[in-house]
Amino acid sequence: xxxxxxxxxxxxxxxxxxxxxxxxxxxxxxxxxxxxxxxxxxxxxxxxxxxxxxxxxxxxxxxxxxxxxxxxxxxxxxxxxxxxxxxxxxxxxxxxxxxxxxxxxxxxxxxxxxxxxxxxxxxxxxxxxxxxxxxxxxxxxxxxxxxxxxxxxxxxxxxxxxxxxxxxxxxxxxxxxxxxxxxxxxxxxxxxxxxxxxxxx
Amino acid sequence: xxxxxxxxxxxxxxxxxxxxxxxxxxxxxxxxxxxxxxxxxxxxxxxxxxxxxxxxxxxxxxxxxxxxxxxxxxxxxxxxxxxxxxxxxxxxxxxxxxxxxxxxxxxxxxxxxxxxxxxxxxxxxxxxxxxxxxxxxxxxxxxxxxxxxxxxxxxxxxxxxxxxxxxxxxxxxxxxxxxxxxxxxxxxxxxxxxxxxxxxxxxxxxxxxxxxxxxxxxxxxxxxxxxxxxxxxxxxxxxxxxxxxxxxxxxxxxxxxxxxxxxxxxxxxxxxxxxxxxxxxxxxxxxxxxxxxxxxxxxxxxxxxxxxxxxxxxxxxxxxxxxxxxxxxxxxxxxxxxxxxxxxxxxxxxxxxxxxxxxxxxxxxxxxxxxxxxxxxxxxxxxxxxxxxxxxxxxxxxxxxxxxxxxxxxxxxxxxx
Numbered sequence: 190x191x192x193x194x195x196x197x198x199x200x201x202x203x204x205x206x207x208x209x210x211x212x213x214x215x216x217x218x219x220x221x222x223x224x225x226x227x228x229x230x231x232x233x234x235x236x237x238x239x240x241x242x243x244x245x246x247x248x249x250x251x252x253x254x255x256x257x258x259x260x261x262x263x264x265x266x267x268x269x270x271x272x273x274x275x276x277x278x279x280x281x282x283x284x285x286x287x288x289x290x291x292x293x294x295x296x297x298x299x300x301x302x303x304x305x306x307x308x309x310x311x312x313x314x315x316x317x318x319x320x321x322x323x324x325x326x327x328x329x330x331x332x333x334x335x336x337x338x339x340x341x342x343x344x345x346x347x348x349x350x351x352x353x354x355x356x357x358x359x360x361x362x363x364x365x366x367x368x369x370x371x372x373x374x375x376x377x378x379x380x381x382x383x384x385x386x387x388x389x390x
Numbered sequence: 391x392x393x394x395x396x397x398x399x400x401x402x403x404x405x406x407x408x409x410x411x412x413x414x415x416x417x418x419x420x421x422x423x424x425x426x427x428x429x430x431x432x433x434x435x436x437x438x439x440x441x442x443x444x445x446x447x448x449x450x451x452x453x454x455x456x457x458x459x460x461x462x463x464x465x466x467x468x469x470x471x472x473x474x475x476x477x478x479x480x481x482x483x484x485x486x487x488x489x490x491x492x493x494x495x496x497x498x499x500x501x502x503x504x505x506x507x508x509x510x511x512x513x514x515x516x517x518x519x520x521x522x523x524x525x526x527x528x529x530x531x532x533x534x535x536x537x538x539x540x541x542x543x544x545x546x547x548x549x550x551x552x553x554x555x556x557x558x559x560x561x562x563x564x565x566x567x568x569x570x571x572x573x574x575x576x577x578x579x580x581x582x583x584x585x586x587x588x589x590x591x592x593x594x595x596x597x598x599x600x601x602x603x604x605x606x607x608x609x610x611x612x613x614x615x616x617x618x619x620x621x622x623x624x625x626x627x628x629x630x631x632x633x634x635x636x637x638x639x640x641x642x643x644x645x646x647x648x649x650x651x652x653x654x655x656x657x658x659x660x661x662x663x664x665x666x667x668x669x670x671x672x673x674x675x676x677x678x679x680x681x682x683x684x685x686x687x688x689x690x691x692x693x694x695x696x697x698x699x700x701x702x703x704x705x706x707x708x709x710x711x712x713x714x715x716x717x718x719x720x721x722x723x724x725x726x727x728x729x730x731x732x733x734x735x736x737x738x739x740x741x742x743x744x745x746x747x748x749x750x751x752x753x754x755x756x757x758x759x760x761x762x763x764x765x766x767x768x769x770x771x772x773x774x775x776x777x778x779x780x781x782x783x784x785x786x787x788x789x790x791x792x793x794x795x796x797x798x799x800x801x802x803x804x805x806x807x
Binding site: 217218219220222246247248249250252254255259260262263275277281284286288307308309311312313333334335336337344345351377378379381382383384386388389 | 430431434436438439440443444445448474475624626627628629631635640642647648706727730731732734736737738739740741743750752754756758759760761762764765767769773774776777778781806807
């Protein structure tokens with residue numbers, strides 16, 4: 190069986206096991222993505238770890254994606270929830286990869302933590318919380334991880350400016366480091382464009 | 391009875407054994423670690439967000455600066471992700487060049503790891519030995535890209551240019567007279583491939599030197615054997631990859647299991663540990679020196695006998711030659727479009743991973759069809775390894791913390807991103 194056939198077999202097996210929890214599945218660039226509903230994530234993940242035909246023993250990565258400006262330049266509007274949490278799973282025993290995606294609403298960005306299934310989720314979930322403000326229910330220690338102590342906001346959201354809100358400098362008079370509003374103007378060197386397929390060919 | 395309380399101690403961020411800017415908050419019971427809480431992010435530069443604001447090609451340089459001791463491997467994952475989405479087939483010669491430089495990078499990385507890990511736990515000589523060999527390897531980097539560290543050599547569609555026919559040579563100065571310079575230039579008379587070949591001839595003997603100093607050394611074994619044991623089940627659950635996972639006894643290597651480029655045509659072995667402690671991780675990495683050396687030799691032999699293009703010819707992705715730009719209108723347009731706007735990548739999402747010297751280094755790319763990534767997520771192996779710090783150091787002595795940090799092979803450029 191080649192890679193695509195193995196993925197299709199996996200796709201059918203997951204659809205059998207998870208059933209109504211699956212919103213959609215897709216094979217793209219030789220990778221399988223399944224979109225789950227947010228309340229079923231934990232149950233399905235447990236099956237993906239312990240199920241004999243799955244055995245996804247390693248959680249390679251967890252990250253969040255903010256779809257706020259997705260295809261904005263093409264004049265399209267994103268009709269799904271704003272955030273997605275993406276899990277990359279790997280089975281070392283069966284040598285297969287799987288991507289699981291869960292969409293979460295901006296108004297309540299909460300998903301269940303999978304830390305009790307894969308310990309490696311610990312820091313990845315902290316990072317997604319820090320950078321995107323996604324809350325992971327059941328995470329024992331959901332602190333900021335990459336940004337500074339006392340940082341305000343979630344910097345990887347699309348509505349957070351690249352240059353940030355505050356800058357830091359040493360104040361001679363006060364004799365300490367202070368924060369002040371940023372003095373640099375945001376600038377775009379290369380504009381973002383979406384060209385149609387076969388542009389210029 | 392006086393009240394006995396745990397002692398909380400701060401370690402770093404400015405500590406030579408913290409390998410950069412790691413701050414550890416350690417909770418101690420006497421000299422035994424109860425809890426280790428790494429505070430990271432002191433080197434956070436928001437690489438992923440910066441990449442969202444730049445055309446694809448302009449972010450290759452950022453990739454070098456992630457794990458700044460294995461530069462080209464980072465680039466490799468990034469260009470693989472882009473090529474996957476563009477559907478580009480890279481010329482065979484470029485694939486061999488990439489594999490060769492990946493392995494050179496692996497040796498570079500492991501040399502730095504061995505030197506600093508040795509220095510941390512009392513083997514000063516290792517540092518000097520390892521940096522002696524690193525010098526030659528960085529000259530190879532320089533010969534091919536012009537930069538000793540941040541090469542920006544891999545491009546979507548191949549590599550920036552072919553290997554040079556001539557190796558740069560030393561010139562006499564007030565520190566080195568003609569005689570000394572002649573001796574230093576002895577192995578630089580031929581092409582770059584000759585110089586690499588000469589290195590691979592010498593290198594196994596150097597690895598033997600390291601092993602003579604360390605492998606049966608009583609002090610080295612006392613500091614590493616049975617320290618930081620991770621069972622195979624835990625290693626997988628903690629997201630370990632690369633030498634960290636292999637030392638725990640799991641034979642997992644992307645170069646063998648999910649081969650990319652030309653790894654399936656090359657002959658090499660995967661070293662696997664049995665015990666999962668610091669000493670096994672040391673032995674695995676030492677064996678990787680020898681295996682990488684083997685791969686480099688096979689690549690050099692192939693590259694000597696086979697010539698051809700090192701970049702695809704598609705000028706929608708790769709800029710045309712500068713000379714042709716001067717007289718060909720089409721080339722001028724392509725050149726202008728590529729450098730002012732870049733190329734657009736089809737809509738979708740893709741994940742590409744390479745066997746980085748530290749583990750699985752992956753790039754998750756979400757594109758909405760624009761000339762810049764919509765979202766770029768860097769999966770850094772060191773991030774998962776360092777998150778296991780608490781579990782690995784629990785119950786060990788304070789001095790072992792340094793040995794465990796060393797064995798994790800962490801570099802803050804990739805952890806903080």
